Amino acid sequence: MAHPTILGAGMDLKIEQLSHSYDTVNVLSDISLQVPSGQIMCVVGPSGCGKSTLLRMIGGLERPSAGQVLQSGDVPPDCLNPLTFVFQDFALLPWRSVAGNIELVLEDHPLDGAARAARVADVLARTNLSDFAKALPRQLSGGMKQRVAIARAMAVHPAVMLMDEPLSALDAQTRELLIDDLVGLWMRAPFTAVYVTHNLAEAVRLGHQIVVLSRRPGRVREVMHLSTPLDQRSMADPGLQAAQERLWALMRDEALAADKELAHA
Amino acid sequence: MHDAPRPVPFRGGGFRPQRLRGVGVAVFVVLILLIEWGTRAGWISSLTLPRPSDVVATLVQLWKSGLFFQHVTPSLTRLAVGSAMGVLAGVAVGVMIGLFSLARAGLVPLVAALFPIPKIALLPLFVIWFGIDEGSKYALIALGTFTPTVVATFGAVDNVDRTLVRMGQSFGLRWWSIVRKIVLPGALPGILSGLRISLSIGIILLVAAEMLGAQYGIGAYILEAGSLYDLERLFAGVVILSSLGVLVSWLIAQLEKRLLIWRS
Numbered sequence: 001m002a003h004p005t006i007l008g009a010g011m012d013l014k015i016e017q018l019s020h021s022y023d024t025v026n027v028l029s030d031i032s033l034q035v036p037s038g039q040i041m042c043v044v045g046p047s048g049c050g051k052s053t054l055l056r057m058i059g060g061l062e063r064p065s066a067g068q069v070l071q072s073g074d075v076p077p078d079c080l081n082p083l084t085f086v087f088q089d090f091a092l093l094p095w096r097s098v099a100g101n102i103e104l105v106l107e108d109h110p111l112d113g114a115a116r117a118a119r120v121a122d123v124l125a126r127t128n129l130s131d132f133a134k135a136l137p138r139q140l141s142g143g144m145k146q147r148v149a150i151a152r153a154m155a156v157h158p159a160v161m162l163m164d165e166p167l168s169a170l171d172a173q174t175r176e177l178l179i180d181d182l183v184g185l186w187m188r189a190p191f192t193a194v195y196v197t198h199n200l201a202e203a204v205r206l207g208h209q210i211v212v213l214s215r216r217p218g219r220v221r222e223v224m225h226l227s228t229p230l231d232q233r234s235m236a237d238p239g240l241q242a243a244q245e246r247l248w249a250l251m252r253d254e255a256l257a258a259d260k261e262l263a264h265a
Numbered sequence: 266m267h268d269a270p271r272p273v274p275f276r277g278g279g280f281r282p283q284r285l286r287g288v289g290v291a292v293f294v295v296l297i298l299l300i301e302w303g304t305r306a307g308w309i310s311s312l313t314l315p316r317p318s319d320v321v322a323t324l325v326q327l328w329k330s331g332l333f334f335q336h337v338t339p340s341l342t343r344l345a346v347g348s349a350m351g352v353l354a355g356v357a358v359g360v361m362i363g364l365f366s367l368a369r370a371g372l373v374p375l376v377a378a379l380f381p382i383p384k385i386a387l388l389p390l391f392v393i394w395f396g397i398d399e400g401s402k403y404a405l406i407a408l409g410t411f412t413p414t415v416v417a418t419f420g421a422v423d424n425v426d427r428t429l430v431r432m433g434q435s436f437g438l439r440w441w442s443i444v445r446k447i448v449l450p451g452a453l454p455g456i457l458s459g460l461r462i463s464l465s466i467g468i469i470l471l472v473a474a475e476m477l478g479a480q481y482g483i484g485a486y487i488l489e490a491g492s493l494y495d496l497e498r499l500f501a502g503v504v505i506l507s508s509l510g511v512l513v514s515w516l517i518a519q520l521e522k523r524l525l526i527w528r529s
Binding site: 059061080081083084085087089091093094095096104105107108136137138156 | 432446
């Protein structure tokens with residue numbers, strides 16, 4: 001079966017001087033970034049630094065107070081939803097089966113039944129979920145649920161995947177397995193993604209560039225580029241360990257200060 | 266100085282309701298046997314409670330004479346028509362309140378004002394508005410089931426997981442798709458548990474309406490028995506009402522079992 005060339009057929013995202021505040025609290029301050037197509041950009045930062053807010057703004061779910069997010073280049077021709085989210089808590093409909101959850105996001109589009117079924121079968125096969133098509137979410141483990149959510153995101157052939165701490169609700173072993181899955185998916189068909197996480201190990205395993213945000217109001221502290229191919233990155237790699245340590249050194253004081261801050265009432 | 270090793274005491278039990286079959290039936294049986302014994306032995310006078318076996322005999326006779334269905338059929342029809350109108354309108358209004366801020370701002374105070382009115386007090390008014398026949402009875406039951414359904418429905422819509430709605434929006438689903446495929450199924454558990462309350466209120470109002478002007482119906486039957494102080498027939502009517510309540514509750518449980526298999 002010929003894989004449709006999903007993802008990353010050439011849409012770039014550009015974030016220009018984006019700032020945001022809720023009432024009087026500044027959440028994000030003057031963020032400018034570029035997401036080149038076919039690459040994964042990881043965003044790390046201490047909790048409450050506004051990284052999830054930034055992601056929602058990139059995906060058009062929230063409006064920034066200032067600045068803008070620009071998309072340029074072509075969206076792949078069979079793309080149904082250019083900017084597609086993968087959520088931390090999976091956001092699966094509990095009353096729909098695995099296949100039904102994937103069909104949900106195709107139903108509003110003019111696809112005939114055969115094309116829809118082909119897309120569902122394709123993404124289920126790519127995420128090794130074919131045997132679970134009829135299962136209900138409550139029967140699945142957390143890792144399986146997130147695989148379904150990733151399959152659902154891929155079914156619309158997005159131009160950019162926006163992943164909001166997709167592995168944070170999973171235990172460490174499952175997380176490792178899913179990192180391998182994501183690397184495998186990217187190697188077979190490189191996709192563009194913005195990947196928000198607080199886990200530095202995930203960031204150095206998956207990121208082509210890693211953006212470090214400061215504590216609130218979130219600013220870009222540093223952008224780190226990693227050139228090691230994704231499939232050659234292992235936990236034992238000294239280069240990656242050095243990178244992770246450097247990230248931690250950048251974040252440590254911020255995290256410490258963020259931890260001591262009172263929640264804004 | 267070391268003591269001998271002893272097992273750690275268990276202290277984790279309780280606080281977990283378990284399903285016990287037959288206990289409910291046993292309570293009924295014991296209670297009825299007690300009353301039967303009391304009425305036969307004489308320490309319950311026949312003016313206080315009827316003999317359960319006589320009540321059963323009355324029910325059997327009611328069934329044999331064909332009067333059973335003459336009373337139960339109109340009652341069931343009134344309950345079905347009235348509560349169907351009330352529940353459907355209630356779900357519609359509740360969903361609107363849940364979805365539209367304008368509907369919420371305008372209708373929540375109105376529903377709050379309607380809810381505590383004893384609907385039976387409005388029956389004379391309804392007789393003028395909808396006629397002495399079935400219309401006023403339907404209206405009474407409909408209004409009585411409407412308000413609790415509205416409250417349960419908009420509460421249920423409010424409680425639908427917002428992340429699922431967010432997800433729908435992030436995939437570009439149409440507004441109507443989000444309502445139909447995410448909001449309504451998500452609100453269904455709350456709507457169904459509201460239905461239990463609404464229908465019980467429906468049964469209460471059914472009897473009230475029938476007592477105030479009906480030739481046939483369980484309410485009319487009970488009223489007639491009561492004015493003649495015919496305790497056997499009065500209790501036969503009460504038994505029919507209780508059974509109706511149990512039946513309705515069982516039907517909703519079946520509905521929940523079918524529609525909510527996805528719940529863990």
